Every structure is written in C-alpha cells, then in structure tokens.
Amino acid sequence: MTGPEVLALYAQESLSTTGLQGWIQNNIVPLVLLAIAIILLWIGGRGDNAGVARRSVGLLIGLVALGIAVSGNGPQIGNFLASLLVG
Incomplete structure (x- = not known):
C-alpha cells in the first residue's frame, strides 16, 4: 500500500470530531460559564441590578441554545x- 492509500483507509475508519467536541464541552463551556458569572457579579457589584437582569435574560436564552x-x-x-404551534 502506498502512503495515500493508508491515509485514506485510516481516515475512513477512525477520524471523527468526537474528541474535539468532548474537549470543547469539558474545557471551553465551563470557562465561558465562569466568565459570564464573574461579569454578572462585577456588574452587580457596581449597583446596576437592572443591567444584570437585562443581561441575564439574554444569557439564559443563549445557554438554552448552547444546551x-x-x-x-x-x-x-x-x-x-x-x-405546540401547529397542533
């Protein structure tokens, strides 16, 4: 077998994005959630409770989409x- 044939055979059998998806779910998502919590606490610490409430609604919608x-x-x-709409 030549090099390209081996590579094509290997690609057909074992290449997938599950490793990357798992890494993102295990590392990036918690960091994003931590950053969101810190930002909301910082804004709330300044006394802008209305700003926290406005941002929280948008964040909840975004977190639902992420989920x-x-x-x-x-x-x-x-x-x-x-x-629900059609019946």
Whole structure:
C-alpha cells in the first residue's frame, strides 16, 4: 500500500470530531460559564441590578441554545415546538 492509500483507509475508519467536541464541552463551556458569572457579579457589584437582569435574560436564552446544540436533541426539540404551534 502506498502512503495515500493508508491515509485514506485510516481516515475512513477512525477520524471523527468526537474528541474535539468532548474537549470543547469539558474545557471551553465551563470557562465561558465562569466568565459570564464573574461579569454578572462585577456588574452587580457596581449597583446596576437592572443591567444584570437585562443581561441575564439574554444569557439564559443563549445557554438554552448552547444546551440544545451540545445535547444533539435539536430536531426533537424543534418538532416539539412546532407541534405546540401547529397542533
């Protein structure tokens, strides 16, 4: 077998993005959540409670979207939401 044939065979059998997805879920997501918490505490410490409330609503929507993306249940959730509107 030549080099490209071995590479093509290896690529067909074992290459995937599960390692990268796992690393992002285990490392990047907690760091983002920690940064969000620190920013909200900093804003709240300045006495801008209305600003914290405004940002928290947007963050909750973003975290719901992140949870749907990470869980892989997007189509099921979309079908459920569509059934609420259509019946």
